[in-house]
Amino acid sequence: MNITLFYHSILSDWNHGNAHFLRGVVRELEERGHQVKVYEPKDGWSLQNLIEGYGEGKLEELKTYYPNVSTNFYTLDTLDLDKELKGADLVLVHEWSEHELVKRVGEHSKESDYKLLFHDTHHRAITERESMAKYDLSNYDGVLAFGQVIRDLYLKEGWTEKAWTWHEAADTSVFYPHERKPYEGDLVWIGNWGDEERTAELHEFLINPVKELGLKAKIYGVRYPEHARKALADAGIEYGGWLPNYKAAEEFAKHKVTVHVPRRPYVEALPGIPTIRPFEAMACGIPLISSPWDDAENLFTPGEDFLVARTGEEMKKHLQTILSDADKAKELAEHGLQTINNRHTCAHRVDELEKVCEELGIDSSKIYLVQKEQVLHEE
Template structure:
């Protein structure tokens, strides 16, 4: 297939957690012989923050992990959709695009576009910013890929689309995999952004306070930490590492004994079954994970085996002590979580699901499932 993807950014993961999954999907599609073109807006906020804060050399480092990564920058005012989409079989438009572009692509599809057009939603805004999401004009789209059943159902119930599929995020196991563990640099690592005060109390209860009370050696990576947050980390004796390139997470996980997952409140309260990308990342890297409560309504994992669940701060302390002081238990939990990722939750699994969606949309099987000879010709 010839596939065109409109993303906010594939180059930058600064405050852009979706980059992991989007990069992995592109890699998997290309490995199967599909021709993939990515478009992202010039001067996008994520890439601009990355370059301003860390320099363009970080883009060279990215290519060490994703050697074939490439993108096409466009200006909303000058993009020529006839040129961009003239031979596409499938077009995916991510929800971080501007309303006007989403509408214009839909109109292009209605005015003779031969491709199948799908909207891709990977955020909680359909619940938390419903008015803004309702303004996306999806009349001419063939359907929506939603990263959880609750979001999928909402699109259908609100009449925003006539067809929708659940398409969870997953781990790019070409980059997220267990690294050899040497002498640990510390006890606990946490990778995550502070998050618009959506989980401030939870971060104190399940992360900062337990580390402080147990006297653990810990390090936290992420962006958008306000002064009060950095002060709380310092008072708890937690090192703050700032932004960590997403592709380096596996290397950092290997230096610590345990990590935790603290989902944002919108996911816990309004979006059961959606864990975000973070647990997929940790489990794929083979580090024991302890999570604060969330409802695995779609049975993605086996809570208690793939990861431990702490219902409150006291249970978090108990679980942390168990994992840190009992290497066999730590190995057991990590191995179970890793096996679940490898068997069900890789980007290859998600591309398999995408191919089934393409079949349902009526794209010819000969385009979806390339022969080995066709793949070889593409690689050549």
């Protein structure tokens, strides 16, 4: 297939978690023989923050992990959809895109043969419903939603007639168990502070347990206000600032345990959506302990793939267990890793996307290129 993707950025993951999944999906699609073009807005805020804070050298570093990563910059006033979408079989437009772009691509699709999907990977459909309702999806063939509750909402609100659940997953070309050298610390956490959406939770399930247990810990992320940095320092936690996502696996290998602290909207209104961080951690073979969230879609087996701490005190107990019992830590890490490899890689998600394409009526000879080539080779 010729596939065109409109996203906020594939180059930058500065406060932009969608780049994690997008990179893995694009690589998997290309490995299967599909032709993929990614478009992102010129001067997008994530890429600009990355360059201003860390320099353009980070873009060269990215290519050492993703050699074939490339993008096309656009501005709304110069974007020629006739030219850019010529020959496309499938077009995906991400929910962080401008309302005007979403509408224009939809209108363009009426006179074209490609199939058009809207991809939603955020909680705004719940928390900012009025803004999301303004997206004109009337000409879209459907919605890919990163959780069942989001999918159901699109259908209930009448924003689309077709929707599929398409969870994020781990890019196992980068997220896999790296060689463990002498540990540099006990605990590592990678995540942004997040608009005060989980301040109390971060104190209860991360900062306070680390302080009270006297652990050697390091935290990476952006948008940490002064009071947050002060709390980390008071707990003896090293703050590492922004960490390129492709380096996270290397950091996991230097520590004994990590935790997952979901933002409040995911806990309260979006059951079944863990966000991408737990997928990536388990893919790296590091023991994971999570604060409470409802695995309503049975993605994992809580207690076997990761431990669940319902309170700060329980988090402390779980941390003590993992740090003192090497066999238990290994068992937990291996179970989580196996679940990822069996069910939750970008390859699995591309399998799901190909089935959606078939359901939409795209010619199967365009969809299943790898399988077709394998059959010819075997014959």
